[in-house]
Amino acid sequence: MNPHDDPSAAALTEAVREFLERDVLPATDGRVRFHTRVAINVLGMIERELSLGPAQAQAHAEALRRLGLSSESDLAAAIRSGALDDRLDEVTAVVRETVAAKLEVANPRYLGDGLDRLHTHLRHWLGHWPAAPGEVVVVGSPFRVGPGWDGRTRPFIGVASPEGVVLSVPPGAEAAVERLGLARQRLLSELGDGDGLGDELARTVGGGGGRLARGCFRWSVRPAELEDAGEWLPVSDPRVPSWLHPFNGDVLVAWDDEGKYGAGVGRKQHDRWGHELAVVTEEALRGRGIARRLVAQAARRVLAEGAVPTYLHDFDNPASAHVAEAAGFPDRGWQFLVLLEKRTV
Template sequence: MTSPERRLVEHLTRWLGTWPATTGLDIIAEPGRALPGWDGLLHPVLGVAGPAGGVLSVPPVHAETIAARYAENQDLAHFGPLVPAMAGFPERGWFTAVYRWTTRPAPLADAGVWVPAQDPAVPEWLRPFNGDVLVAHDPETGEHLAGVGIKRHDDYGRELAVVTAPAARGRGLARGLVAQAARRVLDEGGIPTYMHSPDNLASASVAEAAGFADAGWTAFGATEQATQRKTAG
C-alpha cells in the first residue's frame, strides 16, 4: 500500500495538476478546473503552498495571462484577489485557509457512528456528502450533536468537514469525530486533510487536538458563488 506521505503527493498532484512546486509559486494550467469537483460544482481557481513553495491551479485558457501578471507582482496577498476575475469568474472572491493533514490521528475514543449520507435521519448539512458520514447523537434523545462529512476529491484526498451543535460544544465531540474519521480514511488508503479559516480558532483547536498539526501550509483560491452550497470546515 502507498505510504500516507506519498498519498498526500498523489492527492495534490491530482487535485492541482502537479506537486511539488518547482518555484515559489507555480501557475499550472489544469483542465480539471473546468470540471465538477467533489460536490458537482466548479472550483476554477485552487492552490496550496507549503514552506518549500506552492501551486496555483487555473483554467488552461487563462493560465498564460495569469502567469504573466504574477511575474509582475509576486505578492500573493495582493495578486490573489485579482485572479478570479482573470480566470473568468469576476463575481467570485478570494479565500485563504490553513491547510492541514495527518498521518497519525490522535488516539481519541470513537465519538460517533457511520451512516449513509442519504439516510433520512442524517442532518441536512451532511446530506450533500457522498458515501458515509460520521454522526454523534444523544443516546437518550437521539438528537444529533455533531457530525463529520468527507469531501472525496480524488482517489487519495479526503477532506474532513465538521460541525457541532451549539448546545453540544465543549464536550470534545468534534475532535473525537475528526480523529475517528481520519483513522478510517487512512485505513482505506487515503490521506485525511483539514482546512479552516486562519481566524477560526475553534476549528484550529479541534484540528490540533485530533492530530492535524499546523505545518505552515495554506490553501487559497476562488470562493464559491453565493448560490453554491456552503459546508463547514
C-alpha cells in the same frame, strides 16, 4: 433482488479467509504454506472487489464515456492510434485513476503510505506537486473546468507549503494568471485578499466576480488516538441532517444525550487520495471533546481506505484550529487559496 440468505458472499469469503489464516496456515509448511498465503491474499482481494467493485465500475464507465469511449480496449486502441493525443493529460488521468482502482482491490498497500498519498493527491488535484523551494508554479489542470466533489467547478485553487506554491487554473489560462503577478509573490500570505484581485482573477480564469479566500491547510497521517465518538451512516438515512447531504459517501454522526443528532463529519472526496473533512458540532455537545474524536475517527477511516485526510479552516476560526490540532492535524504552515463567489450580503 438477491434471494440468498445470510451470510452474504462477502461474509462467506471472509469466513473462509479466517479459516485459512487461523487453522490452515499454522498447520502447513513449504509450498502448501506459501500457497495458503497466496489464497488468503486472493480472498481479501475478492472481499474488497465485492465492496468496492460496483462503484468502481460505475466511475470507470463514466470516465470512459467522458472520453467518448466504451471499453478499455477502445481506450488502448485510441492511445496507440493517437486519436486522443490532443487530450493526453485527461487520458493519463483516467488511466491513473483506473490503475489506482485496480490496486485498491488487488493490493491497497501499493498505493503508498500517507505521505505518498498526500503528494499523489496534490499532484492529481492541482495538476502539479511539489513546487521547488521558493518556486510558484501556475499549472493548467482539466480538473479546474470539471466538476469538483460536490459537482461544482472551482476554476482556481492553490496550495502553499513552506517550500513552494502551486496555483491550479484552467488549461490555457496559465499565462494570463501569471501576468496578474500572482506568481511573483513568494508566499500566499503576501497576496491581498481584496475583492479587486479576486475580481481580476475571476475574469482571467473565466467567471464573474469573486473573492480570494485563504486559510490553513492541514493533513494527517497519524490521527490522535482518541476513542470513537460517532456512527457511520449513509446520507440517505433520515437521521442525517441536511447540511451533511452534499458530502461524499457515508457520513459520521454523533448523538446527544437524548439520542438526537448532535455533531457530524462529512468527507469531500476531491480524488481517490485526498479526502477533506468537515465537522460541525451543535450547541448541546460543544465543549466535550466530541468534535476532535469524530475528526480522528473519520481520519482513521480515510487512511484505511487508502487516502489521506485533509482539514481546511479559516485563519480566524480558532475553535476549528483547536479541534484539528487535538485530532492529530498539526499546523505545518501550509495554506490553501481558493476563489469563492462574491458575498452577496
